[in-house]
Amino acid sequence: MTARATPPSPIGLHRVLDPPGALPQAAARLDPTAHLLADDEVIVRVERLNLDAAGYRQLERAHAGDGAAIRAEVSRIITERGKMHNPVTGSGGMLIGTVEAVGPASPLGLAPGDRIATLVSLTLTPLQVDDGLAAWDGLGEQVPCTGHAVLFGRSVAARLPDDLPPELALAVMDVCGAPALTHRVVARHVGEGRPPVVAVIGAAGKSGSLSLAAARRAGAARTIGVVPVPAERDALTAAALADAVVLADARDPVALAAAVTAAGGPADVTVVCVDVPGCEHGAVLATAPLGTVVFFSMATSFTAAALGAEGLAADVTLLIGNGYATGHAALALDVLRGSPGVRALFEARTGAHRPVRPAEPPVRPADPTTGGPTGEATGDLRGDGGDSPA
C-alpha cells in the first residue's frame, strides 16, 4: 500500500492514493500508514476529533439523530478515505492529540509528548482510528477516540498552552488568522507613518473581538466596532475594546458607511468578520481611498467585492482573509492574554452551548435601524478547519 512513485513532499503528495497527483484535500483517499514516510512528517496519537459544525449537522440530519448510525458512518468515512472528510459538505474539523514521533526534517518545532491541536483541516490530514469510535455516542461534534494522524512539513499545529483552559485556547486558535492578518495590515500602515482608523464589522464575535484588540495593539489611531444588535453593543462596550461602538446593519451599504463615518471614519482598514452575505459593498463604502478591506467572512462573494469596488470607483485594496499566517496562533493567544475584554467575550461564548441557528435569509429586515436577527457577529464559520468545540 505504501509503494508509490511520488517522492516525499511537504504538502503530503506522497500520501495521496487516489487520484494520483491530487492535493491531499482534493484526494478521495489518503495513506494513513502509522510510520513516517517522509523526513518532515510528524505522527500524532489522537485523543479527540472535533468535527466541524456544518459536517456534523449534515450527518445528524441524514441519520435522523441516530447516534449509532452517525458513528458507523464517520467510522466508515475514515476507514475508506484515510481521513475525516465528509463527502457531502466537503468539510472535516480538527483534532487534539499528543505528538508521538517527529521526523528529523520537520519544521513544525514539535517534540514527542507535546499536546497539540491541528490547525489545518481534517480533510487533508491522514487519519486512522483503531477503536472503531467505541467511546463516542455519535451525538455530538466531539469524538473521543484512539488512533493516529500524520502532519506534513507544511501542516499547522499548535501546542495547547499550559495557562489557558483547552476549550478557550481552541476557540482562539479556531479564528487566529483574523487577528494575525489585521495586525499585519495595521502595522504596515503604521510603518508607513499613517496609523489607521480601523473598523471591525461583527466586532463582538470571536474573530471580531480578537481583530479589534490586535488592531489596537498594532498601533491603530482609532478603533470602531460595528455590531448589529443592542445586546452586542452593550457587551462590546463593557469589554472596552473599541474607541467607538456603533449599531448598523452591515448589509445596508449606505447605513453602514454613515455609521462608520459618524464614529470617526471612514476607515483606513475595514475588517469584515460577520458571516452573512451582502456585506461587500458596505465594507467598501465605509473605507477611505487607498484603504484596505479584509474579508474574513466565508459568506463573502468574490464578484460582489470586485465589481462593487469597481462600480463605486473605490481605489481600495481588497484582501481575502487567509486563515494562515506565520505565528498566527501564538499572536492570537497573546492578544487574548493581554485583553481581559476579549477574554470575557470569549468566555461568555464558549461557556454557553451555542444553539444551532437556521441559515439567515438574505433579505433586509423591514427596519434596518432595529438591527433585527441578521448580521450577527459569529465570525467563526470558516466552513471547516476547526469549528470551535461546543
Add this chain to the structure above:
Amino acid sequence: MTARATPPSPIGLHRVLDPPGALPQAAARLDPTAHLLADDEVIVRVERLNLDAAGYRQLERAHAGDGAAIRAEVSRIITERGKMHNPVTGSGGMLIGTVEAVGPASPLGLAPGDRIATLVSLTLTPLQVDDGLAAWDGLGEQVPCTGHAVLFGRSVAARLPDDLPPELALAVMDVCGAPALTHRVVARHVGEGRPPVVAVIGAAGKSGSLSLAAARRAGAARTIGVVPVPAERDALTAAALADAVVLADARDPVALAAAVTAAGGPADVTVVCVDVPGCEHGAVLATAPLGTVVFFSMATSFTAAALGAEGLAADVTLLIGNGYATGHAALALDVLRGSPGVRALFEARTGAHRPVRPAEPPVRPADPTTGGPTGEATGDLRGDGGDSPA
C-alpha cells in the same frame, strides 16, 4: 419625479427611485433626468452602447435570435429601469458618447465635447434613450442610439485617445484594472528592495499580456507567462513579453507549481487572469512565502482561495482584483503604447470575431500535458462593466 428627499451624493444615491436607500447598482429604477441634479454630475450624449457579452447572449437565447424582439426588450428595460441592467444576468455593459455638460464640482476632469467611454457598468448608470433604438437591428452587442447618460462624482470615464483606434482603446480599457494593480504590487516589492519574480497565469490574453508588460515596466526581476496550449505559447513567445513562457494546466496545482518553479519560480507575485474555475490552489502553490496572489478571474472562489491557502499553510497575501485604481486607464494605454508585443496580441484578438464558446466543463483533460480546450487565456470576462466590442 425629481423631487426626492435624498441629498446629492457622489455615488448617485439621489438618482435612486426604487428602493429608497439602495445603491444605484442594486436599484430597480434610477432617475435619468437629463439635467444636472448635483454639482458633481456629468451629462453625456450617448452614441453607442456596448452590451456585455453574457447579457446579450441571454437575450439572444430568450428571443431565439429575433432581432426585433431583442431590440424591444432592451428598449423596455432601459425605459422601465432608467438604466441598461439585464434583470436575468444582472449585467449591463458600457457606453461611448460625448460630454455635454459638466457640473462645477465634478472631479472627473472632463470637458464638454470630450469623446469618452464609461468604465463603470451600465447597471449603475442613469440612461435615457430617445430614438427607440431604431438604428439597431438587435443582432449584436453594439447598439447605436441617441440619448443621454449621467455620470456621478465617483463614476469612471476615460477620454478615447487620438492616437489609437477606438476598438483597440476600448479593449485595453476593458481590462485596465489588471495591469494597474499588477504594477502597484510589483512596484511595492521593488520599493522594499526585493524585485519580484512575477508569474502571470493566462498570459496571452488581454489582461494577462498587459499585466506581464506592466510587471516588467514596474521592475520585476523576472516574468513568467503561463499558457495552456501550444498556439498561445508560440504567440506569447513571439510577443517577447516574458522571460519565460511555459505550458501548464492552471487547474492542476502540482503541475502549475512545478512549471512555474522550473521557469525560475516560485513567484513572488502571481497574477491569475484565466477565467476557468479551480485555479486557486495552483496559484497559491506557485507562490513563494510572503508573496502575493492577485486574482483577476471572475471564476475565482473566495472560499477555495482562503481555505486553500490555509490548508497549504501558505503565508501569502491574497488580493481580490479590484477593477478600479486611480489612473488605471491611462496606465494601461501607456503600457500598450510602449509594448509592440502587447499591441500585436490585442490586434490579433480584436481584429477577429470571437466565436461564442460553450461553458468549459470543470473537469481535467485526460492528459493535462496536452493542454486541451480548457484554461484558455481570456481574461476579459469580468461579468460586466464593459465586455470588449466584438
